[in-house]
Amino acid sequence: MTPTTNEHPPIAERKEPTYLFTEKYVADKSEIARRFIETRARLNTNVDKAGNFLVKRFYNVDHNTYLEGALPAKTKELMGLVASACLRCDDYIFYHAIQAYRLGVTRAEQEEAINVAMVVGGSIVIPHLRRAYELLEEMYG
Amino acid sequence: MTPTTNEHPPIAERKEPTYLFTEKYVADKSEIARRFIETRARLNTNVDKAGNFLVKRFYNVDHNTYLEGALPAKTKELMGLVASACLRCDDYIFYHAIQAYRLGVTRAEQEEAINVAMVVGGSIVIPHLRRAYELLEEMYG
Amino acid sequence: MTPTTNEHPPIAERKEPTYLFTEKYVADKSEIARRFIETRARLNTNVDKAGNFLVKRFYNVDHNTYLEGALPAKTKELMGLVASACLRCDDYIFYHAIQAYRLGVTRAEQEEAINVAMVVGGSIVIPHLRRAYELLEEMYG
Amino acid sequence: MTPTTNEHPPIAERKEPTYLFTEKYVADKSEIARRFIETRARLNTNVDKAGNFLVKRFYNVDHNTYLEGALPAKTKELMGLVASACLRCDDYIFYHAIQAYRLGVTRAEQEEAINVAMVVGGSIVIPHLRRAYELLEEMYG
């Protein structure tokens, strides 16, 4: 792909979402969340230390994807959840379910997002759905 | 998986969404949409004729997934779009982009949904993004 | 997808398969099977408790897929094994290999099913094949 | 992976299946089959000409996978169909559906195999199911 050069302004419209709950709050409610958050932080420290230029660029694009924009951040976190469940990645399912929780998404909304992934992605998604429900139970229970 | 037996009521909360535009309206605006809708209808006629019991059950579950519920139908159509783009299926990308359009989703919202799929799914999603943008241009242009 | 309405009769032809062995029998022979069965039961209890309507419908469709029909239940369990191995999901590989065992499928038949998945899906299937062979060894050994 | 050296005998048990119908017979019944078979033959000629050693070895392993063995060839062609539908590859769906037809598999059996793929693989399989049903209609109609 050829990079395009004429940068345009919409960057101003994007802004950081306001979290209702801290990562620590979620980690205190849910043991699954706590273990996930700690492992991710530990591994990311190692990635940061490596300082790979493209990885940093990619992390930056990724971060920008879930900001408030034309769609609310919480909708996009749920879309991240759908994508992760379709592609069957427990790590990202946990990540986006936790982020959505921190932004005030209800359990019913999380379940409906997971349903989209289950129906599009099939029964092979169900082992991940089971583990996601265990996390939901701990966070919302 | 063992089926569960105690049916519960939330069925009442689900209802058909209200479309702002008919399939015909979209087909008249976009040649890509028209071809997609016609081919899908022709092939579905053949599937319906076969009358396979499980296929009908699956179509029914699928239909129920995108009704108004805890999340608005238009959000779930966009989630269907994210899932389809992640899994790289032009047919379902077109289907959900058209459905979202019919429910009044803006082009900026469609683009943000596709961005989630692009970042989660990588550059391999981009050939599908290109074809999706061609459809968006015809529908919204 | 639009749901089809003219229900047709083949439902009568489907019936529950006759298992030669109980889950408990398999769990007693194989530690891998025992752990899988217990974890799955525990997580399913949690899913059942949530009572999500669409999840129940999906579980029901899933259950109907593997009944005796035009193809024997044991063939369809092996097909579930092929699908799970192709899509590289240990949970479902274990599930279908155990179900096939309970229906009297031989080890040679299980190996041939896994071979189809290995050849269609490539060497990336092999780590799953290795774990499947460990289960086969415990069940048939 | 390290190759294993102690070759063992089961090779004798494998044998070529007996086809009830020729490729030509299927091509005469179905335009979709005819186009698929011709394109595949044309492209394979080009691959054969290149004479790549590993490609030939892989084709050979692939060929051996679907011979009569512990499981009948027709069951394994249907398993190839399940795998191809799960992995969403029209080319191999057509290939295995045609092979299964040539071995005397009924339409109901083909539909049940496709159902396993649909339920395991989700609605994303349905566009492929629609095209498979078009082929089935032409072959069995």
Next chain:
Amino acid sequence: MTPTTNEHPPIAERKEPTYLFTEKYVADKSEIARRFIETRARLNTNVDKAGNFLVKRFYNVDHNTYLEGALPAKTKELMGLVASACLRCDDYIFYHAIQAYRLGVTRAEQEEAINVAMVVGGSIVIPHLRRAYELLEEMYG
């Protein structure tokens, strides 16, 4: 993911590769290449016009991935080919095979890269291998 902030220098080490052949040269040798290049250019014009901020950022990251660096650009184009063949995307297979050709990669090298994808990804890669060989034949024939 949290973006990392301490930018580091290796950017200087990356530089544009030197192409031995222009896109036009390849398009003149190969009809498949010509059609691919034209369609891609037409669709990209439409994407550029939309000016989506994140798409531009992603295109930029993508462009940087294949520059000369610790690994030669031609090795990374072949790696892009392997990735595209594994993930079974004709568009990107064609793109990277053409780029590799333009950088002076031999046909034998292209075939070995495709072999890695075939063995890792399985027979489901073979329909794509066949189409890739048709392109190779036109470019190198």
Next chain:
Amino acid sequence: MTPTTNEHPPIAERKEPTYLFTEKYVADKSEIARRFIETRARLNTNVDKAGNFLVKRFYNVDHNTYLEGALPAKTKELMGLVASACLRCDDYIFYHAIQAYRLGVTRAEQEEAINVAMVVGGSIVIPHLRRAYELLEEMYG
């Protein structure tokens, strides 16, 4: 697929690569490598014992894929790494990263290969990238 019969000679050109380091050397430097190598050896013993004909043939084709040839063995191990990261398989990521290390590949080269997989395969690759970086840190640190 029909097997091709006219065997041709290039087999002579392929030869085993020369490893700079033994598996034991890597296992002594990295606990992650040690655990991976031991588990794989244990499971492979079980697979070997089963003596499945097609599995042995497949292992043999797989082994031949990564020999010195038109491309150096170390390039092909890195391509195996790219393929494994794209297809998101920790087992094969570890396997190929260890093999590449044993052949003298630098850490910067491993990181660039992983970058290709990250950009082609998207953020869903990142949890695997994190675990790969942990292994790289142990091997090269």
